[in-house]
Amino acid sequence: MTNFKSEILSQKSIALGYMEMTFRWPEESEKPKPGQFLTIKIQEQPVPLLRRPFALSGFDEEQKSASIIYQVRGTGTKMLAALKAGDPLDVLSPLGNSFSLPAVDETPLLVAGGIGLGPILYFARELDKAGHSPVLIFGCREKSLIPDLPPLTNGRIQFCTDDGSAGFHGSSVDYMNSLSSDETGNAKVYSCGPTGMLKACHDFALSRDLSCETAMEEMMACGVGACMGCVVELAEDQDRKYARVCKDGPVFQSRTIKWT
Numbered sequence: 001m002t003n004f005k006s007e008i009l010s011q012k013s014i015a016l017g018y019m020e021m022t023f024r025w026p027e028e029s030e031k032p033k034p035g036q037f038l039t040i041k042i043q044e045q046p047v048p049l050l051r052r053p054f055a056l057s058g059f060d061e062e063q064k065s066a067s068i069i070y071q072v073r074g075t076g077t078k079m080l081a082a083l084k085a086g087d088p089l090d091v092l093s094p095l096g097n098s099f100s101l102p103a104v105d106e107t108p109l110l111v112a113g114g115i116g117l118g119p120i121l122y123f124a125r126e127l128d129k130a131g132h133s134p135v136l137i138f139g140c141r142e143k144s145l146i147p148d149l150p151p152l153t154n155g156r157i158q159f160c161t162d163d164g165s166a167g168f169h170g171s172s173v174d175y176m177n178s179l180s181s182d183e184t185g186n187a188k189v190y191s192c193g194p195t196g197m198l199k200a201c202h203d204f205a206l207s208r209d210l211s212c213e214t215a216m217e218e219m220m221a222c223g224v225g226a227c228m229g230c231v232v233e234l235a236e237d238q239d240r241k242y243a244r245v246c247k248d249g250p251v252f253q254s255r256t257i258k259w260t
Contacts, residue, residue, distance in 0.1 A: 003092045173200040
């Protein structure tokens with residue numbers, strides 16, 4: 001974990017209400033891993049007071065740059081979206097843990113919804129470069145929310161829309177349920193998105209006796225485990241009742257979470 005001053009390299013809209021920001025990554029800092037996150041101090045003024053957490057959505061080793069995908073929906077993200085290339089950025093990263101690699105004979109099923117796309121996309125690209133054949137499944141309400149993404153080389157991207165305006169007509173979990181047992185028999189599930197989707201991915205994996213890792217989305221205040229503001233309740237067979245998403249996660253084995 002390092003607190004460093006960075007510079008914005010680019011800002012662009014990738015879907016309705018969603019932005020992708022790329023910024024410079026210091027050479028002396030460790031390479032971030034898929035699933036890890038950062039916090040940004042939006043500005044020096046008192047508002048917004050707290051740093052804002054964002055999952056990393058990519059890293060370019062050659063260019064020494066990293067990126068985040070975020071939704072513009074509040075004061076902090078509106079201020080962030082107003083920043084331009086060349087503007088300074090105060091970053092604390094990398095934070096949290098990361099996804100584990102699938103076995104050689106496992107097919108990675110990577111499921112994302114909303115701003116959960118960031119860490120899933122980063123992981124898919126890293127797996128793709130390593131020779132795996134990931135299936136990235138992104139679900140949203142309608143066509144306007146589908147991001148403009150370059151295709152994977154070894155894997156593939158499947159878009160799903162609730163209204164059927166693009167891709168598969170239904171949710172991402174509906175799509176997984178449409179796959180044959182041959183396609184899911186040796187799968188490992190990874191997910192990030194709204195809680196309802198995460199539970200559905202957990203249930204899908206549980207019903208097929210598959211491993212499932214989930215990156216939890218919780219409101220964070222400090223981002224380093226000090227304030228206890230982002231706890232999630234753990235399953236009854238765990239040795240403790242709660243875990244901090246920012247410090248103990250954000251990636252958990254789905255069977256360790258108490259889903260309600």
